[in-house]
Amino acid sequence: MNMLSGRTADDILARIFESSPNPSPLDQAEETLRHPKRVVYTAMSNRNFYWRAHVVKFVLDSGLVPVSPFMLFDYYMLHTVPKTVVREAMNNLLAKCDECWVFGRISLGVKVQIGIAKRLNKPVRYFDISELPEAVIPISEETAQEELRD
Numbered sequence: 001m002n003m004l005s006g007r008t009a010d011d012i013l014a015r016i017f018e019s020s021p022n023p024s025p026l027d028q029a030e031e032t033l034r035h036p037k038r039v040v041y042t043a044m045s046n047r048n049f050y051w052r053a054h055v056v057k058f059v060l061d062s063g064l065v066p067v068s069p070f071m072l073f074d075y076y077m078l079h080t081v082p083k084t085v086v087r088e089a090m091n092n093l094l095a096k097c098d099e100c101w102v103f104g105r106i107s108l109g110v111k112v113q114i115g116i117a118k119r120l121n122k123p124v125r126y127f128d129i130s131e132l133p134e135a136v137i138p139i140s141e142e143t144a145q146e147e148l149r150d
Contacts, residue, residue, distance in 0.1 A: 041097035045107035105147040
């Protein structure tokens with residue numbers, strides 16, 4: 001068979017179709033570019049921020065890419081940045097995500113995020129996190145509960 005740059009077509013085809021238990025970083029990057037995963041905005045009340053890592057793990061385990069405001073802004077930058085600036089950044093992230101997943105009871109801020117997602121025609125899913133760290137349970141919008149105010 002003809003050689004191209006020191007390789008044969010059979011060598012190249014074998015490399016393409018061989019199973020690789022440990023793909024190289026380049027192979028992983030190529031796979032990501034060929035098959036990008038959907039990006040999910042994780043909406044939840046600040047009363048549940050301590051579950052942020054479990055929520056992120058749940059989204060990753062679901063085969064999607066999480067965007068968690070609590071992890072990105074380290075619980076809103078320890079209050080060193082005005083809330084309006086953080087809120088605007090969160091809304092921009094939500095606009096760029098493919099879906100919005102709501103975890104736990106719905107606070108006023110989460111309700112606004114749901115409204116933004118719906119106006120942008122993004123799918124919104126709801127999850128009960130009362131069984132964390134053992135389980136995250138999908139629920140309907142109708143069974144999702146609002147957070148009680150103090």
